[in-house]
Amino acid sequence: xxxxxxxxxxxxxxxxxxxxxxxxxxxxxxxxxxxxxxxxxxxxxxxxxxxxxxxxxxxxxxxxxxxxxxxxxxxxxxxxxxxxxxxxxxxxxxxxxxxxxxxxxxxxxxxxxxxxxxxxxxxxxxxxxxxxxxxxxxxxxx
Amino acid sequence: xxxxxxxxxxxxxxxxxxxxxxxxxxxxxxxxxxxxxxxxxxxxxxxxxxxxxxxxxxxxxxxxxxxxxxxxxxxxxxxxxxxxxxxxxxxxxxxxxxxxxxxxxxxxxxxxxxxxxxxxxxxxxxxxxxxxxxxxxxxxxxxxxxxxxxxxxxxxxxxxxxxxxxxxxxxxxxxxxxxxxxxxxxxxxxxxxxxxxxxxxxxxxxxxxxxxxxxxxxxxxxxxxxxxxxxxxxxxxxxxxxxxxxxxxxxxxxxxxxxxxxxxxxxxxxxxxxxxxxxxxxxxxxxxxxxxxxxxxxxxxxxxxxxxxxxxxxxxxxxxxxxxxxxxxxxxxxxxxxxxxxxxxxxxxxxxxxxxxxxxxxxxxxxxxxxxxxxxxxxxxxxxxxx
Numbered sequence: 104x105x106x107x108x109x110x111x112x113x114x115x116x117x118x119x120x121x122x123x124x125x126x127x128x129x130x131x132x133x134x135x136x137x138x139x140x141x142x143x144x145x146x147x148x149x150x151x152x153x154x155x156x157x158x159x160x161x162x163x164x165x166x167x168x169x170x171x172x173x174x175x176x177x178x179x180x181x182x183x184x185x186x187x188x189x190x191x192x193x194x195x196x197x198x199x200x201x202x203x204x205x206x207x208x209x210x211x212x213x214x215x216x217x218x219x220x221x222x223x224x225x226x227x228x229x230x231x232x233x234x235x236x237x238x239x240x241x242x243x244x245x
Numbered sequence: 246x247x248x249x250x251x252x253x254x255x256x257x258x259x260x261x262x263x264x265x266x267x268x269x270x271x272x273x274x275x276x277x278x279x280x281x282x283x284x285x286x287x288x289x290x291x292x293x294x295x296x297x298x299x300x301x302x303x304x305x306x307x308x309x310x311x312x313x314x315x316x317x318x319x320x321x322x323x324x325x326x327x328x329x330x331x332x333x334x335x336x337x338x339x340x341x342x343x344x345x346x347x348x349x350x351x352x353x354x355x356x357x358x359x360x361x362x363x364x365x366x367x368x369x370x371x372x373x374x375x376x377x378x379x380x381x382x383x384x385x386x387x388x389x390x391x392x393x394x395x396x397x398x399x400x401x402x403x404x405x406x407x408x409x410x411x412x413x414x415x416x417x418x419x420x421x422x423x424x425x426x427x428x429x430x431x432x433x434x435x436x437x438x439x440x441x442x443x444x445x446x447x448x449x450x451x452x453x454x455x456x457x458x459x460x461x462x463x464x465x466x467x468x469x470x471x472x473x474x475x476x477x478x479x480x481x482x483x484x485x486x487x488x489x490x491x492x493x494x495x496x497x498x499x500x501x502x503x504x505x506x507x508x509x510x511x512x513x514x515x516x517x518x519x520x521x522x523x524x525x526x527x528x529x530x531x532x533x534x535x536x537x538x539x540x541x542x543x544x545x546x547x548x549x550x551x552x553x554x555x556x557x558x559x560x561x562x563x564x565x566x567x568x569x570x571x572x573x574x575x576x577x578x579x580x581x582x583x584x585x586x587x588x589x590x591x592x593x594x595x596x597x598x599x600x601x602x603x604x605x606x607x608x609x610x611x612x613x614x615x616x617x618x619x620x621x622x623x624x625x626x627x628x629x630x631x632x
Contacts, residue, residue: 119371119376119377121373121374121376123373152491153374153490153491178494178495179388179389179392179395179495180388180391181384181387181388181442181443181444182441182442183379183384183440183441184441184442185383185439185441187376187380187384188379191379195379197379197384197388197441199388199492199493201494207491207494208374209374209378209380209492211378211379217442222391222395233377236377238377238378
């Protein structure tokens with residue numbers, strides 16, 4: 104099993120934390136409240152991520168932050184042995200998650216066996232503190 | 246296919262400095278000046294003949310406008326910072342519309358990466374939805390490879406075959422970072438340490454220092470000079486957003502570059518079968534497989550078998566990355582993108598070591614970018630001007 108999932112390792116001093124922008128603030132606020140948020144266009148109903156000022160499907164300005172199910176599947180992954188910087192305890196698993204609403208995000212997979220990962224496996228969001236912020240990460244559902 | 250004004254443009258001189266992980270005693274200004282003097286001498290022109298400039302050095306901070314001042318040639322035209330195929334297209338467009346006649350394009354980098362515990366600074370995205378998860382360029386490109394292996398059963402051995410082929414080319418180029426290295430096999434690639442699965446160390450490009458430049462002018466002007474002009478036959482770009490800010494989803498970005506290749510083929514009146522040399526962008530081994538599929542050399546999902554079937558060696562039907570590319574020639578700053586064009590030009594003009602010559606090469610394809618970078622540009626070059 105990967106050690107990546109131990110809260111202490113995930114919140115080690117020196118690990119990078121997100122710097123919210125005016126546009127992304129609602130996303131990171133949601134994480135602090137245990138809610139995975141995504142923008143949805145009220146005109147075409149399309150989901151938009153990463154955050155934008157207008158709908159990337161129809162250019163409407165009627166974007167609204169909505170709550171995602173936080174459920175999805177493992178779209179792709181990589182087991183990282185050469186860390187981005189030394190504070191990351193390798194190996195760790197970086198992933199692309201396809202959320203049930205059809206949008207995608209980058210994240211990490213918690214507490215998994217890096218040698219036995221299957222694309223398409225169901226996952227569920229979990230919120231992990233990082234400095235002043237809280238990061239959405241994912242855990243495999245059995 | 247009708248001719249267009251790009252078909253009257255030729256690249257008449259190229260110069261690479263030596264490339265190495267560290268070039269002791271050099272900085273990016275000494276390197277760019279070597280490259281500039283090199284192309285001027287090769288073309289047999291005077292510095293004052295240059296009337297268009299797109300030159301930059303990222304560490305020292307030379308901008309194209311400042312470069313025009315440094316050269317003292319009072320250029321009429323100055324290009325944008327963006328280097329590589331896009332810069333050559335931009336310069337060619339400026340010449341085609343009469344903004345300039347003799348354009349210098351070049352860049353160099355030295356002194357930025359100090360090595361140590363972290364990956365190179367320019368491979369570490371600072372974006373809020375990327376950085377915190379420990380991602381960097383190799384990991385982002387790994388997503389594409391992993392997804393392709395899942396969908397099509399592409400084997401790790403196919404990736405390794407690409408990496409070994411490219412690296413063995415670089416080992417034979419005297420200016421390459423990896424010049425003189427012993428030949429390696431796919432097994433050596435598979436035995437190298439894992440970086441970000443499925444990429445082993447030798448599946449990944451290197452980091453290095455170096456510089457390069459080229460000169461572009463009209464076919465008419467080229468005829469008056471003692472040069473071996475190489476002509477632009479077609480080119481295209483495919484841009485789908487900012488690199489390394491969002492998930493590189495295979496279904497969305499996996500075929501990036503296809504629109505660029507279609508436009509380039511269309512302008513050249515050619516298809517994949519007409520290409521003699523493939524100077525494809527090689528940040529990671531899998532991207533070569535992806536490009537063969539995306540550009541129509543083989544069907545989607547068959548790129549792994551394609552590279553295993555003897556196509557990609559110097560004696561194959563579609564030799565790849567004949568100078569050693571980003572994996573073993575050089576990967577300095579953004580000049581490495583321009584060096585793809587230079588590799589194609591030098592192969593067609595015969596300005597390569599005998600050991601790396603592709604006999605009878607008439608047409609070459611150069612590319613920049615890749616799946617996780619969310620852009621991919623394509624240029625087709627030829628020994629003969631399109632009539």
